[in-house]
Structures are given as C-alpha cells and as structure tokens.
Amino acid sequence: VLERCTKILSKGKVRKITAEDKEKILTVNEAMAMQALRNLGFAYRELPESATNFDEKIENDMTFVGIMGMIDPPREEVKDAISLCRNAGIKVVMVTGDHKLTAVAVAKELNLIGENEAPSQVLTGQELDKINDEQLTQMVENIVIYARVSPEHKMRIVKAWKAKGYVVAMTGDGVNDAPALKMADIGVAMGITGTEVTKEASDMVLTDDNFASIVKAVKEGREIYDNIKKYLTYLLRCNIMEILVMFIVMISVPYLAGSAYQPGGDPKLSPTVALTAIQLLWVNLTTDGLPALALGIDPGDPDLMERKPRDPNESVFTRDVKLYLMLVPIMMTALLLTGYFMCQPWLDEYHLLEARTQLLTAMILMELANAISARSLRYTVFKVGIFKNKFLWVAILSSLGLQLMVLYTPFLQDLFDVHAPEPIDWAIAILFTAIVFGSLELGKYIASKRRKA
Template sequence: SDKTGTLTKDEMTLRRLWVAGEELAVTGAGYEPRGIFQRDGQDVAPGDSVRELLRAGVLASDAHLVREEAAWRIQGDPTEGALVVAAAKAGIDKLALDRELPRSGEIPFTSEAKRMTTLHQTPGGIVAFAKGAPEVLLGSCTRWRTADGGEAELDEAGRVAIQGAARAMAEQALRVLALATRTGAAPDNAESDLVFLGLAGMIDPPRPEVREALRTCGRAGIKVVMITGDHPLTARAIARELGILQGGRAVTGAELEAMSDADLEREVEGIEVYARVAPAHKLRVVTALQKKGHSVAMTGDGVNDAPALKKADIGIAMGLTGTDVTKEAADMTLTDDNFASIVAAVEEGRGVFDNIKKYLMFLLSSNIGEIGLMAGASLFGMPIPLSAVQILWVNLATDGLPALALAVDPPEPGLMRRPPRDPHRGIFTRPVVTLMLVGGLWSTLVNLGLFAWALQSGRTLEEAMTLAFVSLVLIQFFKAYNYRSDRASALRRPFANKWLNLAIIWELLLLGLILYVPFLRTAFGTTHLPLADGLLVVALAASVAPVLELAKWMERRGWFGAMD
C-alpha cells in the first residue's frame, strides 16, 4: 500500500524548521494559518533566515490556501500546502509573493529527480528556489546560510550537521524537505552551486482507523507492505507506529536497483517497508511477490503506477487523487483513498463468496433431495410421490425465497480471522460437496421412507403424497438454517438472518393454506393433515439438523479435507 493519503490523512502539517544550525517548532493543526514559532519551548518571532526559508518554500510550490465555508483547505499537493500554511503563520501571503516575484521558469518534480526548482524575476535578476529530498539537494549545494544572514562555504562538517538534523527529524516520523536558492540563475545552471537555506519537517498523521484495519489484516492472514517516497528513517518510524514493521526489513529504491530479480524474489517476503522508491520499483515488487505464489493487491494514484496496478492481481486506484489512467488500469477504485476501506472491501468480498456458497449448497442439496425422492420411488416401483404442481411449488417457492435470503446472509463472526482461501480452489471444495450430498441424501432417505411407510400403513395415495410433500418442504427449511455456515453450528446465532426468518414464516403460512383451504387442497392434490401426522413429519424433517451438525463437526476436524 502507498503511505500518503491511504495509510495517512494526506493532511501535511509543518512541525519543525532547521535553519542555520537552530531548530524551531511550529504549532497549529490542519490547514488553518494560525500558529506560533518556538525555540526551546519559548515563543519567538521568525527571523530573516526563517522567513527566507519559508519564502523559498512558497515560491517553489504550486499549492494554494483557500477558505471555503468557514474551513481552510489546500488546492494542490498537501506537502506543498504545509509549506504555504507555515509561511502564512509567519505573515507571508503566497498570492502577494507570487505577484512580487513572478515565476519565469520551472524544472518540475519527478519521482526520479526528487526535487523541484522554480525561477523568479527579481529587481536584481533571476533567482532560483529549489526544494527536494535532503540527500539529493545537499549534493547541489556549495554554500549555506549562516545565523547572521550571510553565506559560508558548506564544508564537510556542515554537511554532517545537516544530515544529522535531517536524520533526527526523519526518526520522529517527519517528512523532511531541504530548501535552497541561487542568485543569477538561468535554466541551465539553476540546480547547481546552490545556497542551502534549511530543512522543513512535516507530519502526515496516520488515519485513526488504519491501526485497527492493519490488525484485522494480520488476523486475516493478509500481509501489508508499505511503499513510500519518504526518507527511510521516516518510513521506518511511521511503519513502526502503525504496526507494519515487525521485525522485517526496510529497503530503499537504491537498494532495489542493486538487487537482481532473483535476489529480490528470494528476499521479498522478508521486506515490510520500501522507501524512496520510484513507480517502476512497484512493478518489480509485485512481480517478485507473485512469483512466490502470493496474490497481490497494489494501490496507486499516479500515471506511472499504472503498469504495477495492471500487473497486480487486484489493482486499486485512488478515487480522490488518482489519475484517469490509473483508474482505467485498476480493477477497483477506492472512492475515499482510505486503507480501512480496502479491508472493509475484503470482508465484504469474503462475505459475498460465502453467501454464494450457501446459496448453491442449499439449492443443489434441495434438488438432490427432490431428484432422489422421484428417482427412488420409480426405482422401487412405487407411485409418483409428488404431483407436477407440487414439484413446481417446491422449486419456485419453497427453494426460491430461502435461497435468496441466504444470498444476503450477514457475515459470519470470525470471517476476518480466517486465512485467505486458495485462489485456485473453486466453490465446490470437498467439504462443501460433502455437506451438500449429506443434506440431499438424508432428505431422499427421510422422504422416500415416509412415503413408503404411508403406503404400507394403508394410507391413500393422496395422503401419502401429502406427507411426502410436507416433509420435503419442512426439511428444506431446516437445511436452510444449517447451510447458513459450512463450518459453524446452526445453533450459533440461528435467527441472525431476518430475511430468512421472514421467508420461512411466509412459506409456513402458505403451506398452511395449501393444506387447509379447500380449493387450494384441490389444486395441489393435498389432504387435511392430522395433528399426529403433522408432528411425525416435523420430527422426521428436523432430523436433518443433527445429521448436518455431525457432518460439520467431522469437517472441522478435517475428515473431508482442508476448509477454505
């Protein structure tokens, strides 16, 4: 999963500034341009060096701060928005600054370059402002801003100090940007011989619901790997906070480049965090995981993410920030860009698959019972036990409504505690087929035996057919409740499906009308059912419940093969 906006809120807030060897804290939350600057816990006014740093961040950004319906929000990239908001806290207005120093050129950000540079017209000539990853931008700097506002040569000691400050920020789960400038700039030299201005550390807080969603993934046998363009230390800190990094490795894009495909395939299962990666790396990660036999879901929002999403078993595009190309390449679109919604979708998908299985188990088991009854009677030379109208009624009404109710059955408790099912196994696994056959064959035995007993005991054919018809209908109802799960007892939450309860009640009312309303008795060829016969039929029909319970008990102990 991508980190920004999926695992986190995508609401960057600048928290730390490092300028000329000093660190300042910035207060405030969200995008409201209200906050104070502090040094060692004491409120301070932002000095010239701090204001220059913030001006550079604003000029090298395309985001804008707008107020809509009493709320502040950012138009553009949230990282750039954090710089614009921090500058506003220091009294620097982006619109006014853009008018004062109009942009005359730009070297845009790319995931490979990890930097962005803009050129601006000033009374003294063209000035370049750059922002980017500290390890990238620092290599282009030859001087740095001093505490008195001057410049000094950036020697090795200065570089070590800057790298240490960036590392300290990253270890606090802050995304760190470096900012630099150059006077007398031109498009061909704007990214060299820069003056280092300072560091900005910002935080994108994790979504509060993500931690529980990640724990749910762990219980469900789903491994979550975080992919981010952040500094490795920032990535590790956030991954530890979320519970993603639990003893596995964190690797960078540079380390991935150094790995062969065979090396990556060998080590990919032990990697939990990828930092400073490019979109092309995602494709390699997906391919390596698939070669290890894993089903892979990959999130993405940029155009360059499309190949990885296309390659993944489930490509997931971001609905809010994703490009049209990404959405076209993806299998599903996440409308709120929230990782917790992916977990909810997994649970929903598992529930839908389970319900398809319940629906088919019930219908096919019912059909086996009906076919077995008719075929058995013919095989043993008995009269036909059901009339054409009765067969139609059983197929259309008795089987139909309960089957539809099972299709919308609530998810079973513990659904997200099961390991993922084998994608190569279909619905009709050995345990499912066994339960289906047990229910169908028991129905055949009970109904055929009851019909034969009725004929042998001197009942008329019409009475024997009525007993068989009622028994068949009732046994389907008992099976419907048993097939609400292919593993759990029917006694657990037996009436949790209100639609099934309503379907059974409605069918019982209709059955009563068929038995006791004269013109319906004539139409269906049934007779009045005495109380004693009714109790006998109910008892025999109910016998399918303990039989299926026994089959489930044996299934849970692996008698019929591995469960899904």
C-alpha cells in the same frame, strides 16, 4: 540540496559551511525523519540582475537556509485494517517514495513492523537497482518496506511477488503508477487524488482514498463467495433429495405393493408417483425461491477475516460441500420414504392422498430447516447468530404461511391434491425435520471442534 551548498545562513549571517555543519544538518534530518516527518531542505543563490540563463548549472554554490518537516499522519482506521489483513493471511507491504527513516517510522506507528525489527526488512530504491530480478524474487517475502522507489521499481516488486505465486494488489495515484497497476492482479487507484490514466488502468477505484476500504472489499468478497457456496449447497442437496425420492418410489412401490399394485391409469392416481407435477413445482416455489435468495445476502461467518486466502483455482465444490451433497440427501430421502411407505399409498386413493400430504409437508419443513442450517457450512447456526439474517426468517415464515394456506384452504386442497394433515402427520414431519436439523448442527459442531484441535 546539501551537496550543492557552499555557504550557510546562521544567526542571520551567511558564512562558509563546514563539514561539522553538514554532519549536524544530516543528524537533524534523520531525527526528524524518525518522527515520521517528510523533510524538505531549503537553499538559495543570489544571481546578478544580468543573469538570463536559468538551468541546472546554476544550482550550485548555494546558501543553505534550513529544513522544514511535514507530517501526513495515517488515518486511525488503517492500523486496525492492517491488523485485520494480518489475521486474514494478507501480507501488507509499504512502497513509498519517502526517506527510509520516514517510512520506517510510519510503519512502526501502524504496527507494520515491530520496534526492533531487523533492517533487512527495509529496501531502498538504490539497493533495488543493485540486485537483479532473480535475487529480488528470492528475498521479496522478507521485505516489508520499500523506500525511495520509482514507478519502475513498483513493476519489479509486483513481478517478484507474482513469481512467488501470490495474488498481488497494488495501489497508486500517479500517471507513472499505471503500468504497475496494470501488471498487478488487482490494480487499485485513488478516486480523489488519482489521475484519470491510473483509474483507467486499475481494476478498482477507492472513492475515499482509504486503505481500510480495501480490507472492507476483501471481507465483502469473501462473504459473496461463501454465500455462493451456501446457496449452491442448499439448493443442490434439496434437489438431489427430491430426485432420489421420486426415483426410489417409482421403482420400489410395485415390489412393496405386490398384487395390490395396478399398473397403468392416471399418473395422479398412481402410488409410484410420489408427488404430482404441481406439488413438485410448489415445493420448488416455497423452498428454492425466497429462502435461497435470502442466503445470498447472508452476513457471513464470524471468522471470515481470520481464514487464510483460498487457492484461486479451488473449485466451489470443496470437500465439505461434497460431503453435504452426498450425506444429507441420503438421510432426508430415507426419512421421507419411511413416512411415505408407512401410509401404504398403494391401498386406495385415500391412502395415496394421505401419503402425499404427509410427504409434501415433511419435505417442505425439512428444506426450510435446511435453509436455516445452511447459514454456515462450518459452524452451528447458534454460533453465527440464528436470528442474524432477518431476511431469511421472513422468507421461511412466508413459505411456511403459503404451505399452511394450501393445506387448510378447501379449493387449494383440491388443486394441489392434498387434505388437512392429521396431528400424526405434523408430528412425523416435525420429528423428521428435527432429526435432519439436529444431525446437521451436531456434525458442524464436531467438525469445528476438530479444526480447533
């Protein structure tokens, strides 16, 4: 606007604009921009009444009137959201059409850059036009602010970040932003100010147009992924244990029983069958049902937003999951087999009933304790909050109540081939459960200390 002005309105009078006037106006503009103000310059030109042609050619020889500054203050929660992103290993970059100084002022207000950050972290659209894509890719990780950019520049920025191997999310609201949103791994459109074209091109729509909502979505996504790991680890280690118990009992009882073992006959009366079909189904119903579902809605670890982003190609069966699936089933199997063989189920039907009752009770208690421990694969349940997931406790108490009903209701005892456990059976079951739970929590405690070290 200033370049097209030859006159200035000063103190109510129009006079010729001087180089000193222009320098003063630019100084005021910069000072206002540094206060995070978006500035508009105003000028006019008087045209004769006979003028009929109104195009760009008449936009010269104008009279400069003044500057108006507008402010669009960032929401209070954005500053905290950017801090969360930084802790979570997410790099936030500002891409704006505003003046360079305005963008820098807003970025400093949000702690996106420090007060004395180097100007090399800021790039304008004009500077972008002077470098090629290869040069941009080399320097993209060091740029925090892009000012006075066009939608075409946004596409180049996304392309450069992706070339570096990053997962890129881009926000936008205008029609011209749609190509950049489509190119990004995650296109985020504004639900209130965004156009329909932008919303169609995006992967996610912010209904409140709030940057903090993106950070909440990241936290939610990490919780879901972690809960999938917890759910799978809990179910698989318990099911592997059940398979091992059934298999080892089947092949070892004939050797342990010696002449007391009589092959053939009803499988329900065979000591080589550790648990009957209905007992196995009952174990799965009480332990794989409600407790596993409750783990799917677990609140998550306290350091969830302090971890670095995971590799998108990383398998859900990470090193810690594999360790759980190898070591825990072996430990549980060894304890359960010890209790089963101590009852000598090959002697007669009473001993077989005693062994199965003890095994069924201990197995269910162990798996329910496993569900509590599975609330975190990295930290002890005491650190993540042992009672934080109320749904899990409702599920565990419900499952325990159902098991007690089977053990102490006469007609259900006959149906499930069990009897009321003796005090020694409860003592063994609780001891085995305490050993498994204590070992899991101790292992996680030691591992967490090593990570800190």
